[in-house]
Amino acid sequence: MFSREIFQIRMNNIKFFIALNCIFWLLILGACSQNEVKNSQVPSVKNSCKYSKWLQIFELEKSIEIKVLHPDHPEIIYSFSCKKNNANASSNNKDNVLIPCLDIAALSSTHIGMLSVLNSEDAICAVSDSKFVYNASVKQGLQSGAILSLGASQEISMELLISSGAKTIVHSAFSGDFPHRKELKKMGITCIPNFDWREEDPLGKAEWLLLFGYLTGKEEQAKKLFSELVISYKATMKKVKKQTKDQLISGNFIRDYWYAPAGESYNAKLFKDAGMNYIYSKTKGTGSYTVSMEKILMDTKDVKIWINPGFSSRAEIIKSNAKAKRLNCFQNGKIYCYSNDLNKFWELSAVQPHLLLADLYSISSIPSPKNLNFYKELK
Structure with missing residues (x-):
């Protein structure tokens, strides 16, 4: 009797494991078929977007x-x-x-x-x-x-x-x-x-x-x-023979730290395509690159051009943060910002990058560029 019960238990266990194994393979096959359905739903035609990541x-x-x-x-x-x-x-x-x-x-x-x-x-x-x-x-x-x-x-x-x-x-x-x-x-x-x-x-x-x-x-x-x-954007890029010698800084102070575009960001790409010598072009990241006050003063001692401080005049820059006066590019360089008409910039610069690039190329290659699309020199 005892051995028969053990035999019955073993047989039940075997049946259980066989059933479990069948369920396992059914799930695997079901998952495979679902993946095939998903894959079949992916359009086989070419994506119309060539440059966008998203x-x-x-x-x-x-x-x-x-x-x-x-x-x-x-x-x-x-x-x-x-x-x-x-x-x-x-x-x-x-x-x-x-x-x-x-x-x-x-x-x-x-x-x-x-x-x-x-x-x-x-x-x-x-x-x-x-x-x-x-x-x-x-x-x-x-x-x-x-x-x-x-x-x-x-x-x-x-x-x-x-x-x-x-x-x-x-x-x-x-x-x-x-x-x-x-x-x-x-x-x-x-x-x-x-x-x-x-x-x-x-x-x-x-x-x-x-x-x-x-x-x-x-x-x-x-x-x-x-x-x-x-075509227009790439035509401007072709005008760039080599990187300009004059170094460039971008960004501004927020309290005691300087926030600049990281080297893999949208703005850094624009600077590169315009042939500009951006000092933080080799930094990693697509957002902001944060620098202490001591470091920014050291890094910008030879910088001649300041781009995109986020204001319309030098007076506004100083009013926001008086520390900016200590920068060599503030004392002895030129400052440009997209504030010629801010609303125009916010609305049209995204869809007119060729004009944005043309502005930056002019700033980097002409001593006193005129008739810029978005930018102006801050006085």
């Missing part, structure tokens, strides 16, 4: 597939399926966008700028931070009430947003997903994050123009404009 656009037979990659979370991909207004919408874990979009809430100056170069200001129904608007048509729309001002970008009025009639919201995603995104989706409002501000290549940042081109049905115009600015 934007992908695929032209399929019946739709435009837009993918926005999150810079800090590679596992997060925002997918949007754009179809003509008369097409049947289908869900595939994607947000469906009917194009052309004629009711866009543009929640960054750069978004307004990109729509404006496409002559699509009439597609804008709402903006944030309206005091920074440069475009004359958008200003007029705000005055007439055709375009609603939603307040500060970090404190958007949801009530005004909904009343604006916006069907598509393009936002900069500084703080993650747009507030109430899921609730807005149920109301037929699509939220598209824009990470152009995280691009490290000026052409990658400008390439987000294609997003607005496809949204407004003006993709061919957007492609043409982008192609032209790439």
